[in-house]
Amino acid sequence: MNAPLRINEALLIADRAFKPFQCVAWAPQDGNGELSLTVIDRTNNSIGRKQIPSSAYTDPEQLQRLLEQAREELSLEGYKLQSWSMPN
Template identity: 85%
Template sequence: MTAPLRINEALLIADRAFKPFQCVAWAPQDGNGELSLSVIDRTNNRIGRAQIPCSAYSDPVQLEHLLEQARAALSEDGYTLQSWSMPH
């Protein structure tokens, strides 16, 4: 069984998943436990975004699935990402 991820670990994983682009992540102050991600290109334009519920970012399997989906969407939009795999 895999240990739940803390938010800081999830943020680091998400940041690495979208290289060479920047991933900006934050947890809204409304306390709903959601994590918001925006992927920013070199000209500071947002090229992608995602909302990840606490239950997903704390579960490595769900987080990997959601990050892979977001990566696939960026690839379909013509963005080239560096290779990435979920750390284990």
């Protein structure tokens, strides 16, 4: 996957990366192009946050690195995530 990602594709990928938890993602209205991700547990508590600049979420390799880093941070905090790999 070398073609630039559209925001909707990046959102779907991010959502799948944090299963079994829910990933809520949005682009702030200030128009800076940044994507905000919040991972929520089953009791609706936020367990992780990540800001992703547009240059990273449009690039599959950068997005993969950032999502893997966020997954690792959650794992270190004791959260068990399902296995995941970046789609091709």
